[in-house]
Amino acid sequence: xxxxxIKLKAINITKIFxxxxxxxxxxxxxxxxVRENEFTVIVGPTGCGKSTFLYLVAxxxxxxxxxxLLDGKPLTKPGPDRGFVFQEPNLYPWRTVLGNxxxxxxxxxxxxxxxxxxxxxxxxxxxxxxxxxxxPHTLSGGMKQRVGIARALAYxxxxxxxxxxxxxxxxxxxxxxxxxxxxxxxxxxxxxVFVTHSVIEAVYLADTIVVMTARPGRVKGIINxxxxxxxxxxxxxxxxxxxxxxxxxxxxxxxxxxxxxxx
Amino acid sequence: MxxxxxxxxxxxxxxxxxxxxxxxxxxxxxxxxxxxxxxxxPSRITLTMYSLTVPQPTLLVYLYRSIYRFTIGxxxxxxxxxxVGILMGINKHFYRMASPxxxxxxxxxxxxxxxxxxxxxxxxxxxxxxAIFLGCxxxxxxxxxNGIRSINKELIWASKIMGAKKTTIFSKVLLPGASVSxxxxxxxxxxxxxxxxxxxxxxxxxxxGIGYLVYAARAFNAVNxxxxxxxxxxxxxxxxxxxxxxxxxxxxxxxxxxxKKRV
Numbered sequence: 001x002x003x004x005x006i007k008l009k010a011i012n013i014t015k016i017f018x019x020x021x022x023x024x025x026x027x028x029x030x031x032x033x034v035r036e037n038e039f040t041v042i043v044g045p046t047g048c049g050k051s052t053f054l055y056l057v058a059x060x061x062x063x064x065x066x067x068x069l070l071d072g073k074p075l076t077k078p079g080p081d082r083g084f085v086f087q088e089p090n091l092y093p094w095r096t097v098l099g100n101x102x103x104x105x106x107x108x109x110x111x112x113x114x115x116x117x118x119x120x121x122x123x124x125x126x127x128x129x130x131x132x133x134x135x136p137h138t139l140s141g142g143m144k145q146r147v148g149i150a151r152a153l154a155y156x157x158x159x160x161x162x163x164x165x166x167x168x169x170x171x172x173x174x175x176x177x178x179x180x181x182x183x184x185x186x187x188x189x190x191x192x193v194f195v196t197h198s199v200i201e202a203v204y205l206a207d208t209i210v211v212m213t214a215r216p217g218r219v220k221g222i223i224n225x226x227x228x229x230x231x232x233x234x235x236x237x238x239x240x241x242x243x244x245x246x247x248x249x250x251x252x253x254x255x256x257x258x259x260x261x262x263x
Numbered sequence: 264m265x266x267x268x269x270x271x272x273x274x275x276x277x278x279x280x281x282x283x284x285x286x287x288x289x290x291x292x293x294x295x296x297x298x299x300x301x302x303x304x305p306s307r308i309t310l311t312m313y314s315l316t317v318p319q320p321t322l323l324v325y326l327y328r329s330i331y332r333f334t335i336g337x338x339x340x341x342x343x344x345x346x347v348g349i350l351m352g353i354n355k356h357f358y359r360m361a362s363p364x365x366x367x368x369x370x371x372x373x374x375x376x377x378x379x380x381x382x383x384x385x386x387x388x389x390x391x392x393x394a395i396f397l398g399c400x401x402x403x404x405x406x407x408x409n410g411i412r413s414i415n416k417e418l419i420w421a422s423k424i425m426g427a428k429k430t431t432i433f434s435k436v437l438l439p440g441a442s443v444s445x446x447x448x449x450x451x452x453x454x455x456x457x458x459x460x461x462x463x464x465x466x467x468x469x470x471x472g473i474g475y476l477v478y479a480a481r482a483f484n485a486v487n488x489x490x491x492x493x494x495x496x497x498x499x500x501x502x503x504x505x506x507x508x509x510x511x512x513x514x515x516x517x518x519x520x521x522x523k524k525r526v
């Protein structure tokens with residue numbers, strides 16, 4: 001497998017949430033390297049801090065300790081070198097599909113004509129041609145999330161962060177979206193960090209799978225998925241990797257359940 | 264202009280119960296079941312309305328006076344109310360200062376201020392306008408503030424990561440995001456202000472105004488005129504609410520799917 005240079009680097013990240021009386025460590029000495037143009041998927045049990053990590057990269061939250069570097073430069077605030085796709089699409093209801101996708105370009109001050117042209121390219125890429133003037137409330141869940149992905153790509157960020165973007169979709173739509181995402185990713189040539197708790201999804205999408213421990217989250221293991229694309233959910237190699245990831249996860253899920261019982 | 268059938272049906276559906284009630288009322292009057300000195304028939308009221316309009320447009324002059332006062336009082340209330348509401352919505356310190364004061368003042372019925380204003384401001388337009396202003400101000404402040412404070416954090420994050428500065432976040436995320444609440448506040452406030460207007464005109468008008476008309480008619484036992492005034496008051500409130508704010512709602516939050524279409 002081709003090894004690109006390191007795009008994103010998290011060094012000794014610790015994040016402690018101060019919840020009144022008790023302090024909760026979401027991440028502790030979390031280290032991670034993400035290579036350029038790779039599709040990295042982070043899986044872990046519920047509450048392991050995988051979304052927290054993504055929020056730290058995005059700059060929505062600040063780490064208690066440690067540093068995150070993008071292209072060698074430390075990240076502190078949110079900025080357009082990153083694109084973010086939320087679990088809920090979080091589109092702006094008062095903007096059309098095109099208006100949502102153009103927003104990043106508008107903020108950058110790209111002239112309107114250029115912005116429309118660029119945004120339309122992404123409207124087509126996510127398969128929403130003909131819907132560019134529709135308002136979000138008229139779209140299905142899957143279509144909304146396509147807009148969410150296009151909005152995050154349209155201003156050409158260095159890295160795309162995706163926080164369980166298909167978690168709210170039904171199983172069938174979810175599969176279609178996974179296939180579509182790979183096509184989009186292959187065309188857009190982006191570094192992607194994708195968080196999910198679905199192992200099926202992780203093995204289908206990832207070049208590299210990062211398995212996290214139960215809270216406080218650390219890296220439990222890294223698995224390279226050397227399978228050609230498009231992948232099949234029933235292929236033997238696919239299933240054996242799935243097994244490997246599952247066995248790593250299972251211990252952690254058991255721990256999480258034990259923690260929850262204590263609470 | 265051609266009205267679509269559905270619109271005509273809608274109007275008829277609204278008018279039908281009113282027409283039925285008027286017919287019953289008229290019948291009761293015709294069979295002398297109502298004392299015409301206390302409750303005149305709808306036809307008598309219509310006649311009074313006519314006699315107050317056609318030879319000399321007395322009614323229109325009175326109505327104009329009320330609308331003039333309303334426009335100034337409500338206009339000021341809307342501008343200042345939205346302004347203060349926004350401040351309370353975006354600034355924590357201002358919120359902490361203003362919130363207790365607001366919750367105390369919001370529970371004082373506007374009309375209760377008027378005797379005080381009669382002494383401090385004096386009888387006349389200023390007192391009436393002040394009452395109208397107070398009638399709408401608190402509802403607009405409260406709803407605007409709530410609208411800003413309840414905007415989904417992720418909608419703001421989404422714009423931050425695209426590089427939006429504070430001013431852009433304000434004008435393109437916070438304001439449209441709060442529009443449902445702001446418009447709701449403006450609509451509620453129309454009713455409050457209209458009531459305040461009528462009440463204040465009864466107590467503080469030297470001449471003119473629809474509230475004054477109703478109150479002054481008392482001196483002549485002119486029940487006909489009182490009823491005429493009441494009809495105008497009811498229609499006035501309805502028209503401002505539907506024509507002005509209903510149209511605004513349709514063009515904005517209804518189109519965006521932020522509220523359900525009104526049936």
